[in-house]
Each structure stands twice: as structure tokens, then as C-alpha cells.
Amino acid sequence: MKLVLLLLLGQASPAIEPGTWSTAAPLIQQHCAACHREGGSAPFTLLTHADVKRRRSFIATVLKQELMPPWLPSNKGVALQGDGSMPPEDRASLIAWLEAGAPVGSEQNPAPIKPMASATFPTDSIKVTMTEPFTIPAETIETEQRYHEDTWTFVMPVGNETPLRIRGIGWEPTAPETVHTITLLFDAEGRGRQRDEYDPRPGYEMSGDLNRDISGTNGGVGIGMNRMLLPESFHWSLPADADLVADVRYRPIGREMPLQDSFHLFPTEDEDSREIIAVLTAVNRLKVPAGETQHIAEDRFTLPAAMDVVAILPRSRNECRSMQLMAILPDGETRVLMDIPGWDGHFRRPFLLEEVLHLPEGTTLHSRFVIDNSTENPRNPFDPPEDFRIGKRTGAAAFTLLGAGTDEEGSAALVELSQWTMDRRGSRTRKP
């Protein structure tokens, strides 16, 4: 029997065979099972026919609303590694099967899905573990000033006596269903340690940025991503006796969860590799009154030297509806590097580019953030909305580009100008 689906836009789709478990299972394996497995980041497993069938309406709904699988960037930007977007034909096929009642087919005992194995770490990796256990609260805690933003930072001595080149990081989560993203920074100046000592609790209650150094400069992990491996010939520099500073973003799940994660640093001996630097295009100050639906904040930053970009890290609060990063090349061509039409900080993570992107000297990075501080924005953290006014040197809304200059002088110029402008950037805003 054929089922005619109505697409979300109200257009009639071609008739789609709902199929059976044998046709649905590969789609679930490809798009869902990496997280919806035992020990995964999702709240329940989707590995057996029974797992799926008893949630079929819910799954069909979140597929239709494109809430799942979670993948923030649209396909307007540059190609990304591990693209988690779901092709429309896969989505339509799975919805058709679910809405037909998730028929099992002729199989007496439908075989469960075997989730893909988690990425492994090199045997010579350096393992670093949170020095103290932490308890993620059952629900967001309130502070005197404001609701806590569900972020906590931990400082871990790496114990390396000599400087090292690190090509990748791995993550061994202890509470994967609670933690949604972690960004990392190497700190050889004791700045994180100082903050940690000031706070008597395990870790400290601040974001992981250290002055003008942005958390995430040394990578990150997140939902569906337990390692970040740089392309060949790129590395992060780990100074001697450095600390690994981990900015952990979590979402309380209704019960307390113990946390004591470990990280793996993958050393490389490649003497010709280039050091990763972070360049920021960001809005430092945001002032958006309650009720404003389309507050546009932008930044432009012109590269003083060529840059080879390997990864992009977006970030913002959830009052932000959408964000876009564009490159205006010296010849005038504008290229979209990353387009996020529906921002959700819960699924924030680093995005590695499929190929190294060369941006010539004189390229202008243009970032654009659309803020909706009204009740129309269902992700608005406050109901009713409140005036919000925030300032952050490393960006209240930002794109961090990880990459390298084409030579040492170029890299130094990129870092210097990026950091120098942090203190001087203002929010250029305009009405639509």
C-alpha cells in the first residue's frame, strides 16, 4: 500500500512506500544510532524495532519539524566533516514508515541495529582526567544575579615537561546524556588555576575563556562527536607544564549526575605542521529590549594576512535565532562559510571543514546574528522576555575560526589584530 505524504510546506510529495524494518533500520543506524545507543548522548535507545515502534509518533514529529537529527548548519556554507544533515528523501522515507505504524515486515525476529563504534584514540595519546568529581545538578540552579547558564569550567594539569604538538583530542564522557558540548584551551600561565583556587567547589563557575583567549582555540567535542582530529600538517601547541581548561556546557536532566570526564591529547611528531590560531569575528556588546523580534548585530574583520581555515566554532545565547558567516574576498566575491538558520546552543560544537579553506589576505569576514528577544522565539530563555544587555570581550555572539597563517609572520599578524580588535569592536546594529 502506498502512502501519500504531505510535505511540511503543504506540497504533495510523490507516493512513498512506507517500507519495513529492513528499509528503515539502515536509516536509523545512519542518522540516529550514534547517539541513541547505550552510553550515548540521547535519552533513550533506538536500536530495536520495539524501541522505535513505541515512540513512532514522537519520532515522526521531531523528524517533520527537523529537530532531529540535530545538525545546525544549512548546506549553504562550506562542506563540513561528519555532515549530520539528513537528506530529504531519507527523512520522507522514515516518516512514511513511522506513520504507517512502523511495520516490521515478514521478519519474525527483526534484527537490532548495531551502532557504529565510537571513534578510537591513538595508543600514544595523553590521558587527562578531571581532578575532582563534580555533580551536575538536577535542574538549573539560580544564582543571586540570574539563572545559572549551565556551564562549569575545570582545570587539569597535563603534566608535560616539554612543549608538545597536539593534532587531536578525544573525549571519554561520564555523563554523555547531560553534557552537550565542551570547548578546550591550553593554559600555561596559571590563569585557569587561579580561578579554580578562588572557587572552593570542584572547577569554577565561569566560562572557559581566559582573558582574550577563547575557549575552543584548542578544540572541542560535543553531541555525536567524541574526538576532533585536525587535518595533517596542523597542530595545537601545548606549552610545557600547561593545564587543560575545559569549558563544560551541560543540560540538567532532572536528576543529579556525577561527572569526571577524561580527555585524550593526540601528539604528533610532524615538524612541518603549522600551529593553529584562533581568529574571532564577534559582537562584543548586545543590548536588546524585551519584545524586539529582529535585532541584527554584525561584525566585519579584515584579515591582515592569508589564513588557511580548518574549523569554525559558532556560539551565542538562545535569544539568537540565526547566524551567518560570510567571506568577502579581495575580488569582491562573497562566499557563505557557515549558515545556521535555527540556532540552538544545545547543539553547539566545533565544525571541522571537509577541506582546508584558503582565505587570501584582505578577505573580510562578515558575521551576522539575528536576535529575537520576544515570545515569538520559543528558545528565548526567559518567559516573559526580559531586556538583555551583555558584554563579552570574546564575543557575546561569535564565530571563532581555527586555522593557520601561511607563514609565522602572517599567523602573528592574524592573532595580534584579532585580539587587538576584541577590545574595540562594538555592536553595529541596525533595524531591518
Added chain:
Amino acid sequence: MPVSLTVRFLLSLVAGALLVGCSTEPEHRYVDVTGATHSPLEGSTGDLVVLVFSSTDCPIANAMAPELERAHQDTIKQGGRFYLVHARRDLADAEAVKHASEFSLGMPVLIDHEHALVEHFDATVTPETFVLHFTGPGTYEIAYTGSINNLYGSVGNRRTKASEHYLRDAIASVSTGDEVEVAKRQPYGCFIEREQ
């Protein structure tokens, strides 16, 4: 220590239409794993009964566990009864017990194996609450139904923290004899599958 119960549908529903708002209810009795019996749809004039449909593995329902326990405590203080009703037919007693313990839920936990309560109230998602205010022996009005709070703006859109506590406000209103300001709100959560 949480009281964890499993529902056994002892008495079948009395045939006949039920009118929400003021109705004569069929008898429902449910037995827990220890043998204790509960009759959530029986009561006397002025009684307050709160039912919350839930699921052990619905992240939206679970995220509200601390709020549900607060609402439970509020209900007890007002002399009312509070039930957590798991809508998953095949849920095992042991799993419900473990869940209540992990999430520090102290109210009676029922498993609606036959979906008798689900169909009686036409519950659609978890979590979804029904606050009953008894107007006479066996008759009640639904003083409030819908979402627990405003933690979720919709499915997939979770706020940092709930600022409106609809269920607790409804409990307070019923306790003081006031009308609940908004008696019905859209619940957001995981769908209850009616068919097996």
C-alpha cells in the same frame, strides 16, 4: 522512600460517556507491587487529586522531576493525593521503582498497562497533568489540565529555567477555593502511543 506502585486494572470501566467538568466516575482501583490499592478517581467534596502522566525515558518528563516532587509536596500539604502515572504499557515494575529512586520521586507511581487512565482523560503526551477538584462523592471537575510549567516553549525548545509554575499554581488555587486563571494549557512532551 518513594512509594512505587504498579497499576493493575481491577474493575473495568463502567460503560457510558464521561463529561469532563462534572461527571459520575466509574470506579478505578489500582494495586501497587506491594499490594496497596489506590482509587485516584474516588473522592469526597473538596478533595484534591493530581495525576501526572509520565514516562521513564521521556527527557521532557524527566527534566521536570524536581518540579513534580515540589508539586507533590504542595499537594500533600493541602491534604490532597498525587499520582505519577506511567503511560508505557510494557513498563516493568522494577524499572518504575528504579526510575522513582533515581529521580527522587516520592509520590505513588502507577503504571497504566491497560491505558485505562490514558483513555479516560484522553492524555496525549508525557508530561501532562490533570488536577481534579471533587464536587461531590465520585464527581469532580478538572480544575487544570496541561503543562507542568513553561520550561519548554515547544518540543525541542527548552528554556534555561521555568519561570511559570502552572501545576503548583493550580494546586494552590484549588486549595484556596479560587478558580485557576487558565484552566487548560498546551502540554509539550513525548507522545503517548495508544496502539500497541
